[in-house]
Amino acid sequence: MQRQIIVVGLGSGDENQLTLGVWKQLQAADKLYLRTDRHPMIAMLRNNGIKYESFDKLYESHSTFEQVYEAITDALLALAAAAPTPVVYAVPGHPMVAEMTVQLLRARCPKQGVALQLLGGESFLDQAFLSLGFDPIEGFQLLNGTDLSVHSLNPQLHTVIGQVYDTHTASDVKLTLMELYPDETEVVVGHALGVNGEEKIHRIPLYEMDRLTDYGNLSLVWVPRSNQERARSRTFARLHEIVEILRGPEGCPWDREQTHRSLRRNLIEEAYEVLETFDEEDPEHMAEELGDLLLQVMLHSQIAADEGEFTVLDVIQTLNEKLIRRHPHVFGAAQADDAADALANWQEIKQEEKRSKGIDPEALPLLSGIPRELPGLMRAYKLQKKAAQVGFDWPELDDVLEIVESEWEELKEAISIYSHKEQHEELGDLLFSVVNLSRFLKIEPExxxxxxxxxxxxxxxxxxxxxxxxxxxxxxxxxxxxxxxxxxxxxxxxxxxx
Structure with a gap:
């Protein structure tokens, strides 16, 4: 007989909601194993003389939930290997809703030749829809309270957050939600939904979430969907939508007329306005100017999207892939003990990317890759720095000072006897030599x-x-x-x- 594990769901906690098939399986089990006995259905098992063994002791002997779930999975597979009959394993709610041990069994049972059968029970979501009164078809997401990220939040979806076991977890959830939602946003905290005599529902402002003291294994948080601008305005999706509207048929006449070329100077000016805020010690102004710079990226991306070239999502994808690819010491197995190592990794990967496109980095001019549109002082500095890497440089500071003085004399001579064209050229040479001096003094000329x-x-x-x-x-x-x-x-x- 093939070894087998049967997983059954104990439902949300009300014995009247337990399915007949699950009840029959519980009664027929030679030995029943529970992930935890901290569940309202356990009283029904005891009252009907159904013997069981729980894995609660494993929670005390491991420091993380992940370790507990791995240990439970190991134990169940070992039991299945030794048992002459199927091992029956009961979990709260539904086996496929917020039940990591079941996911581990699904991954490991086939590899170990163990048959896995799942029998559904009512999940806490069924009672959430009934008790809280919202229809998931409006847009719904289920998130884990022990691993909540602001990047997962979408105010236009009903959000149910499970596994809010205690006040500490509730506090972490609150702080994450407050990164997106206003502090006074109404949230709903539900305990033991659907369990007769135990159900509690609190409707409170978000900032009061961790002031409740009755959190437990059957607690959840519901954040109703909202179209309020205060929450939506903190999402990238809203920014994308606004720029689309501005460029759309009913949008702004000025925005609709813009092209990559017409916005060229705007992009440069916005970048410099950001730089100006670095010395102001005014974070609000810096945030505003960074927003103006981001708008330029969004406008150029939308112009490209309107012309069928690419979208801002392509821009984000390209950037994400590049960041991961060029940081193998963070996202891969490479090593970088300091900034110099990290930069060396970055440069080597850039060269490899060129080779993959059929470009031989060795055949490129040494000074290629320095943008022509950089401000003059900055471009001169970068050109000189790159040439110096191969030895094309003055050995001593005195040599540079002599060149500056020489260029100054040539400019004075040009002013005295030469045309405007020669004066223009000599002034450029003087400025270029001064940039060289700044490089020797380790001062950024800009x-x-x-x-x-x-x-x-x-x-x-x-x-x-x-x-x-x-x-x-x-x-x-x-x-x-x-x-x-x-x-x-x-x-x-x-x-x-x-």
């Missing part, structure tokens, strides 16, 4: 110039402020007075910044 710009902005603003205090406009002053105020600003603002 950052240095940004600091200089900021300093000029503040000092000029001081001049304007002082003239206004004197009741003057710029057309009522002269360069001498402004120079005096400039020198004053250098002293005053230096003191303020210390």
């Amino acid at each position: 950052e240095a110039l940004a600091d200089a710009n900021r300093k000029f902005f503040d000092r000029f603003g001081y001049i304007e402020q002082q003239l206004r205090l004197k009741g003057k406009r710029f057309d009522q002053t002269d360069l001498q007075e402004m120079e005096s105020l400039w020198q004053e600003a250098k002293k005053v603002l230096k003191i303020d910044n210390t």
Whole structure:
């Protein structure tokens, strides 16, 4: 006779809801094994003289639920191997709803030559639909309270969260829900739904969820579906929908007219506005500007979608796959002990990606891969840095200083005797040499110039402020007075910044 395990569901806890087939199987079992005896149906088993053995002791000898479930599965397979008759295993609710031991048995029984039979019982979901009064056809998801992620939440679906065993789990669930839902959102906490005399239903604000003290094995949380903008506005799906509407036939005339080329400067400007917030110590402003930059990504993706090229989901997929592929030390078996190792992995994988596309990295120009559209100082810095990697560089700082001085003299000569074209060229050479100097000093030229710009902005603003205090406009002053105020600003603002 083939070894066999029969799994039966004890239902939601009301003996009147137990199926006849399950009851017959319970009565006929030579030996009944329970995942846990902490269930309302256990009283019926005792009252009818049905003997059983539970695996509750395993919960005490293991530190995680995963270890407990593996241990139960091991024990059941060992029992099946030794028993002359089928092993009957009873679980709360329905065997295929939130029952990890059954999933483990389904995976392992075929490999060990054990036949597995499942007999359904009423799950807690059946009673949730009845007691809470919602129709799952409206959109419904069942989530695990012990492993809840904000990425799984969708406010447009009814959300039932099971396995909320205690106040600690309820607190974790609450904090996760509050990342998406407003604090005062009404949630429903149900205990022992459908069990006569034991059912409790609490309708409370989300922030009070962990103030309840009667959580147990038969507890769940229901978050009703909602179309309220406050919750939806925190989802990527809503952003995607809004951009689609803006670009749609009934959307905004300006947004509909935009192209990749017309939005070119917007993308650059929004990126620089984000950079500006890094020095402000204003997180709200930074979040706003990052949103403006994200909008540019969404608009370009929607323009491509309208033209049948790709969608924002393709953008996300490509990025996710690239991040996983280029971080084998995180998502794979590779090692990276420090940032240098991680960067080396990244660069090697980039080269391999080119080879897979039929591109020989060795045949590419050394300076390829540096975007032409980078700001001039930044591109000069990257070009010089890459050339220096193969030895095309000055050996000492004094050599660089000499080149800067030489370029300065050539510019002065061009100003004296040459045309505007030559002056343009010599000024470019001087700027390029200054970028080289910044590289030797280990100073990012863009950052240095940004600091200089900021300093000029503040000092000029001081001049304007002082003239206004004197009741003057710029057309009522002269360069001498402004120079005096400039020198004053250098002293005053230096003191303020210390």
